[in-house]
Amino acid sequence: MKNKVIGRGKFYVIGKGPAGPQMATLQALNMIEQMDAIVAPDNDVKLFAEYVGEKPVLFDPWEGFWNYEGKQMLDLTEDEMEKFRIKRFNLRDERVNTIKEFLIQGKDVALLDAGNPCFFGPSHWYVEQFDQQDIVIIPGMGCEAAALAALGKSIIPSYDTRFVMQTAPLYLEGWEQILKDLNQYPVSIVAYMTLSNPKKLFAGLEKLYPTDMPCAIVYWAGYPDKQRVIRGTVxxxxxxLSEDEENHMGLLFIGRFLNGKPYEAAMKQQ
Structure with a gap:
């Protein structure tokens, strides 16, 4: 049952998993059914239509979030980027006010966020504008869980690996030096958002890793009709990747765990 203050609604962020209802938790599906209004893109509304029902859909939270005047965020000039920032913040504030009006009326609003909403979760663009008492986050399975299931390997323990690093190249200023330092230790890497310039990425990785270091990319992890795996080396x-048509939905894995029997090898080493 929902735990809410009488007379005031709550803003729910519901982790819906990496695909449709088949990858969502029972808690997530139950909470979607209980909401008074939904915030989600059209595709998610269609995927979860059975649970959304006739509820009003307030807006697509990602419309205007990644692009400006028909151009993707990464392709903007410096002047366009400045204008984009202003427009995006203004748009965010307008949408937050819309949600708050519903909460004042005692209605519960849910934003459907992909995967795990607290890991690379853009929903926090909205969450941080609310009082903590007004927020409820429903956890969801991240795409890395679905992707590792597709690979069928133990990422840790595996061989002598000591830890797993989850990141994205665009968040690592001077990432080549960082990876050079980390390369002193046995580490497996899960890298998000790596498809924009794969040749540049792997040109840097080749300077740090043996050329036979195994890699794999899982496209559309968790989507039964779209999921596929490409394996290779650094x-x-x-x-x-540069020859593949997909340039958005892919999760990259790098590490020895992709070969052989990594779990058994770890047990023997222990």
Whole structure:
């Protein structure tokens, strides 16, 4: 049951998993059904239509979030980027006010966020504008869980690996030096948002890792009709990714765990 203050609604962020209802938790599906209004893009509304029902959909939270005047965020000039920032903040504030009006009326609003909303979760663009008492976050399965299931390997323990690093190249200023330092230790890497310039990424990785270091990319993890895996090495993965038509939905894995029997090897070493 929902735990809410009488007379005031709450803003729910519901982690819906990496795909449709088949990858969502029972808690997530139950909470979607209980909401008074939904914030979600059209595709998610269609995927979860059975649970959304006739509830009003207030807006698509990501419309205007990643692009400006028909151009993707990464392709903007410095002047366009400045204008984009102003427009995006103003748009965010307008939408937050819309949600708050519903909460004042005692209605509960849910934003459907992909995967795990607290890991690379853009929903916090909205969450941080509310009082903590007005927020409820429903956890969801991240795409890395679905992707690792597709790979069928233990990322840790595996061989002598000591930890797993989850990041994205665009969040690592001077990432080549960071990876050079980390390369002193046995580490497996899960990298998000790596498809924009794979040749450049792997040109840097080739300077740090043996050319036979295994890699894999899982496209559309968790989507039964779209999921696929491409395997390779640091030496050839950049070329493989640059030749693939998909340039958005892919999760990259790098590490020895992709070969052999990594869990058994770890047990023997222990």
């Amino acid at each position: 030496a050839d993965m950049g070329q493989k």
